[in-house]
Amino acid sequence: MSVKLGVPSKGRLMEKTFDWFADRGVKLSRTGSDREYAGAVEGIEGIELVLLSAGEIPRELAAGRIHLGVTGSDLVREKLALWEEKVVELEPMGFGHADLVIAVPRAWVDVTTIDDLDAVAAAFRRRHGFRLRIATKYHRLIRDYLRAGGVADYQLVDSQGATEGTVKNETAEAIADITSTGETLRANHLKILSGGPVHRSQATLFKSRQADWTPEDRMVLAHLKAMLQIER
């Protein structure tokens, strides 16, 4: 058996993941045609590359189908209930930075903090007879955050893309999404609530607690950690 390492097969995290490993002497590559999801590992024995979408890596780690995986720290927290029981954060990788934020229309001049949002949400419900809508794909993280902040009078509406457009399209009053440059929020006349992001995300190397770790696998992991200079 070998240690299965899941890495993003495309998208914004793939190339930087390959670079990060290459800088540490582990060469990951896609093999075969452009469209074939097969991979190779050079520089260390006993590791098998599994190419997956970043969004699927948390589930594969939790199911123990891969031993190690690279994905955004936001995706692990969002996709896995009690994530710390299923995976260990081995190393933040220093790229793929993005903040999960809650944003409201810039025109809501009286709303700056989460307490303001709470007040507006209660008033909104009284006035309109339904709860203020927050569009997001980060259901778990936003629910937990709003519960901790004491906000109850809201509903989440699912938005898997172009989330910032939902306010203009009048399918939501507020949004919760990832931002890096802030361009998309600005372009859509939205402002971030103060008090810091819900989560500061970056690409992270995770270890599965659920996978079957044979004694040989543990030796491979120790060797890999030494190459990657991971102390945990």
Ligand SMILES: Nc1ncnc2c1ncn2[C@@H]1O[C@H](COP(=O)(O)OP(=O)(O)OP(=O)(O)O)[C@@H](O)[C@H]1O
């Ligand atoms: N500007 C950004 N917008 C969205 N996600 C970003 C951004 N910057 C970094 N990320 C991070 O990238 C990760 C998502 O990457 P990506 O969209 O490639 O994966 P995915 O959701 O699996 O997509 P797909 O299923 O289309 O391959 C998340 O962890 C997210 O936090």
Ligand SMILES: O=P(O)(O)OC[C@H]1O[C@H](OP(=O)(O)OP(=O)(O)O)[C@H](O)[C@@H]1O
């Ligand atoms: O702060 P910025 O640099 O503007 O980046 C943030 C935007 O990028 C992502 O969208 P993506 O391009 O992945 O498209 P999506 O709407 O399909 O998620 C994210 O969902 C935001 O919409």
